[in-house]
Structures are given as structure tokens and as C-alpha cells.
Amino acid sequence: HHLIQGQPDAGSFPRTAWLAAARRALTAAPNDAFGPGDPRGRIELRRALADYLARARGVRTDPERIVVCSGFAHALRLLFGTAGSGGGVLRGPLAVEAYGLGFHRSILDAARVRTVPLPLDEHGARVEELAAMTGPVRAVLLTPAHQFPTGGPLHPERRAAVVDWARTHSGLVLEDDYDGEFRYDREPVGAVQGLDPERVVYVGSVSKSLSPAVRLGWLVLPEHLVDAVVTAKGEREAWASAPDQLTLAELIESGQYDRHVRRMRQRYRRRRDQLVAALAEHAPHITVTGIAAGLHAVLRLPPGTEASAVKAAAWHGVGLEGLASYRHPAATATAPDGLVVGYATPPEHAYAAALDALCRALPPA
Template sequence: MGDLYVPLDHGRGGVAAQVASGLRDAVCSGRLAPGDRLPSSRDLAADLGVSRGVVVEAYEQLVAEGFLVSRVGSGTRVAPAATRDRAAPAGDQEPYHDYQSRATSPDLGHFPRERWLAALRHALTTIPSDALDYGDPGGIPELREELAGYLRRVRAADVDPANLIIVGGVAQGLSLVLHVLAERDGRPGRGDREGRADPEGRADRAGRFGRGGRLGLAVEDPTSHRQVPLLRRAGADLLPVPVDERGLDVAALRDRPARAVLVTPAHQYPTGVVLSPARRAALVEWAREADAIVLEDDYDAEFRFDRDPVGCLQGLAPDRVVLAGSVSKALAPGLRLGWVVAPPALAGAIRLARGEFDLGSPVIEQYALAGFLRTGGYDRHLRRMRREYRRRRDALVRALAEHLPEVRVRGIEAGLHACLDLPAGWDEGRVVATARELGLAVEAVGPMRFAPGRPAVAVGFSRLPVHRAAEAVRELKLRMSG
């Protein structure tokens, strides 16, 4: 490739972030097309008048984000999946391509391409032809068996493969569960669900179904604002319950007319706290007393750095808890492979709903994941990424302690993000905009709240190389104090 236009403001600082931003814009606008080869880091550094290390850092960042690929012998090129001429979203919807700003996204540059390719090849050369036909919408037996064993071993879950359903990620899993719950229990005119109070004077069950028979679903406050439209579209009326340093406030939950509750007990999003043992017991007690269901979103529990991961809530009450998980954080969101573990009374209905909606998940990928689990490739990848994410989190926390000590880091050492309480007077929106200019994955906590709270942001560290943490935090401090 010849000359490449990358605008720089040398007086502004954060040159590597500027180079990365310029190249990212070139890919998004179509000036750089999938497969285009970029100049060598040495040549581009000479053209821009910067050190070679600056360009290397920018290339590494874009490789991690999935915009570029770099291989020995073929140089650095625009990734085949990079999209050109991205259309603007309709109305005021959030751009679907803006995933680099998600605080919970993994480092896709570390996706185990060769090992996954080997798993796909093995599946294609060993599965019988009949396996490629329409199958069980709940998933192939081989994957359900492997996942059941994995969840029992790693998450202390109580799993029977017959009650495990393969889905297209946690989002689809939650949608299916809520659809089944609303359909099963939310129809008017069924028994005591017509608005009558029970003999003991407790809230009538119809009152726990919101408007028009919709399911009353308690959610954590704050919670992921990206899930809110999904939950409402699935038929839920949301009932916020505050979260404190011990997790969901179960005493406050008892005051809500909920038939189900959605929680992230292993690593609450966005605060990062863990549901305490006492609260876990109280939540299970509430579910049994209220004849309710707990939806457990186990989104990043494999990545815990301070001690072994806490067991899942489902293992305590398999008759009351639906466990939802996926490989989106461990491998890649684009695989769209997840699972739901449900009580027997619900599992059959969820499998039926899956078949009625879209007939099930891709078969070849399911066989590949089953093989990846069976051969230990999944465990080895998790161990490697756990060590790397620990290094990146530690680097971010050290940089914050040194350069922004007034920012409080909340939550346990786990997952792919940290929650930062901001100093008084700091504006969440300005922090987010400034941090994103520096290439950081940051989201404001304000839009995730139902009730007002102190300013805070969730910052992802999975794509922040160790050597960039101090520079990024220093530059953020300079810009926020300017």
C-alpha cells in the first residue's frame, strides 16, 4: 500500500490513540477495504513522523478490536469481516457496530482461531451425514452432555443434560424463558389469576403480572441498559430492586409484585459486587415462598482473579433457578452459542419454544464446541485468558491509583470490566466521550439506573494492553482537568 491519510494533532497527546482512531475511521468509511494491506509499522511511522512504537501500539489495538489481522509473512491487513460503508442507524437507535465501546467485550484478538478451526475440521470429517439434518431444537446430545459435565465441574451446577437447552446466547435464552413464563402464568382467566386476593390477604397473583397480563420481572438497579428493550419485548414489566455492596437487596425484592427476578450473582453488572451468602439464601427462600423463578445470568463467572469462582446460584436451588450462560465472554460473541439450564417443568416448554421460533442452533458449531470441551481446549484457553486479563486489570488499577486516586474502583477482581465511582463534579458523559477518544471501552452507569445515584462508569480492560494503561489514564486525567 502507498500513502495513507491519518490526521494527527501532535499537541494533543495520545498519539497512538489518534492513529488507531484514524485507521478505524478509514475502515468504517470504506477508504480501507477488507483485505487491504497496511504499510509496515516502520513505513507508516516515518510517514506520520512518529515513533515506530506508536504505530505498533495502534495496530495492536485494532487487531484486538477485530478491525485488522496481522500474520507473519503477510503483514497487517484489514480484517475480512470488517464492514465498509456502514449505514447510519434508523431513528435514535444505538449503532449496532459500536461494540468496541462495550465494557464487557473480550479481546477478540486472542480468539483461538487455529484450535477452533481444528475443532471444526474434526467435526466435519467425523459427524455422520444425517447429523446435518434438522435435529433436536434443544441442541445436539453430545454438546449437552459436555456442557452439563463442565457446569457441574466448574460452576457447581446441578445439571441433567435433558434439562439443558442450547441457545443463541444469553439474550435469546432469557427471551425464551420469559416468553414461556409469561405464556404459562400470565394468561388472564386461569384459576386464581383473575385478580382475586388469596384467603391469607397476600397480593393476588394477577397483581404480579403488570399491565395486560405481562410478567412482573424484578431486575437489579443498576442493570445493563442493553437488556432492557429485550426484556420488555419478551413480555416483562420491569420492577427495579436496588443493589448495594452485598448484591441485590432481597428485603426490597419482597415488596415488589414479581413472579421472577433476573440477577447476576457471581459478578453484578455494572457494580461488580457479588451476591453475599446470606442474600443468596434469602433469594432462594423468597423464590420458594413466592412460587417465583430466579433467572441467573452467569455472563463472566469464569474470570475471577482474587480467588476461585463462586459457585452458581442454580446449584443451591435447581428447582427454582434458571441458569443462563454462553461462550460470548470466554471465546467470542459472534459464535452465538449459549445455554439455558432450567427446572424440568420449564425445560420442555423452553425446548418447544426454541423449535417453534427458529428450529435450533447451527449443528457444525455445536459439534465443534463439544469437541473443544471434550479435548480440554476450552479449559486451556480460559486459563490463558484468565492470566492475561488479570495482568490487564492490575495495570489499570495501578494506573488509576497513581494518576487518579480520587476515582474509586468498585467490585471484586473478576470479569472483563471495573466499576469506577467518579469524583464529585465529574460528568459521566464527558468522561465516556473523552475515554472513548483514547480508545478505552467505557459506558456510563447513569443510563443503567432506575433511581438516581452517584456518577460512575464501567470501564473494560480486556482490550487494554498492559503497556497502554498508564498512558491512557494519564491522558484522561489531563483532559478532564483541562
């Protein structure tokens, strides 16, 4: 049973809608769509995204400030460079959340970017500590809609405070909006980018909403960074496929993308509710957090039981991860013990069995 976070249900890719959108998009596409193209990405997609992100996430931008990339990792490489590339667009150390994706840290390590961990609490990253950081920390990478992996949104006061910090220190906020569409319990939390489009780089992709196999993402940039990012993008080999961009644009324009996201939101919400119900029944002593949004939840465990719970889960045939594997190596304050449970991945027919096995693996009260 696979309860690793970060993967949507592969069986739910909207094949029919994607095929129909591709047919319409390619029929209507001008001939120049099959020529060398624009390093920022197809104008059809950038227009569709400007419109969609304003509507769905409160992002304020125009198509000229959007650069299409092939996902969040590519965005990081454009901004910070790669091993041996002599650096990207941004220089200097980067503040990051004390818990985050090791894969992202390894990209930054490879680009020789020093990352400085920001502690977390129940209101998200403690952004008030940015001002006191030694060394020229001028940029911070955050997951404001749904902290990854601990799960809460960044408190409204802190959202305002981090934008203030960026204004006063000529700083930059990098906003990783990896699953902003999947909010279940209240009105969506809008993008921090809407508070100050010139101080926030907003990054999104279709990895969670459609599929990680569709290599499409986007950077919504302050005006002063657009040219540098386009230059960093370089030759055409690194650009996302134009037919895919046209297809996604058509999927968004036709309303099918919204329909798909709505359908998936209902499905994942149902799965989240099943997880919460199973725990309430079989392990009422375990608190489940981070469930207002996203595709994963965190199960809080008694101190000192995390490693053995991960082992017990493996013994019961359940693959999942403990919170410790997401901790920044230099983080001082640590989060309580916990398990990160991805409830989006298993196929529908295998989900109930995966939950049963998970409950059997949890430490007793």
C-alpha cells in the same frame, strides 16, 4: 481508544484450537448430526456442558435439562416472548437489578414485560425486598457472580435468601452468569443454581469466554420448564448451527476450552492490574471497584462529575460509559457517580495508550 465494556479481546479467539476441534468433531460426528436434529441442541454439547458447568460453576443438572440457544438475548426471548409473539414461557412482572444492561431491558419491554427495579448496595441486589413487592412478582433476574455493571458478587446470605424466597413464593430466579469464569482474586463464586436446580434458570454463553461472534449459549432449566422452552424455540431456523455445537463440545471435552479460559483469565488479570497501577500512579484519588472478576471495572467519581468525565474521555479519544446509562428508569436510589471501564477490548499494543488517555480525562482531586 475503546474502553467500552462487554467485549472480549477479538484478537485472542483460539483459531487453531477451534479449527482442530472442528476437524475432530466433524470427522467423528454421526450422520444424524447433519439431519433435522433435536430442538434442545446436540446431545454431545449438552453432555459436555453438564459436565463442564458442574466442574467450573457448581451447576447441578443433566443433559436433558439443558437447552442450547444462541446467547443471552435469545434465552430472554425464549423465556418471555418477543413483540407480537403472544408471550413466552414466563408471565407477569419481573424484578431486575436497579443497574443492568439497557439492551436486556429493551428486549423485555418489547415483550411487554413490566420490570421492577431492586436496589443495590455493596452486597449486591437487596433481595430481601422481593417479598414486599406489590403485584405478583414471581421471578427475579440477577447477575450473582459479578453484578453488572457495579461489580460485586451477591452476598452468600442473599444467595440463600433469594432461593428461600423462590421456594416460599413458587418463584423463579434467573441467573445471568455472563462472566463467571473470569474470577481473579479468590476461589470462584459458584452458581446460585447449585442451591436449588428446580427454582433457578441458569443462563450462560460463550460471548465473553470465546467471542460474541460464536452464537452459542445455554439455558439450564428446572424440569417443569424444559418442554415449554423447547416449544417456544419453534422451527429449526432459530436453532444454533449443529457443526458449531459439535465443535464447542469437542473444544470442552478435549480440555482446550479450559486452557483458553485460563489463558484469558491471566491476560485480563494482567490488564486489570495495569489499570489499577495506572490509577494509583496518576489518579490516586479515584477508587476502583468491581475488580475481583470480569472484564470491566467501575471508577468511583466525586458527585456530579460523571457526565463531564465521560465527555472529557471522549475529548481525549476514549470511548466509555458512565454508570447512569445502566440505571433502570424507575430506580429511586441511585449509585454514586462512576465510569464503567472495559479493559478486555483494546488490542494488546494499544492498551497502555488507552490507559494514559483515560487518566488524563479523570477529574482532578
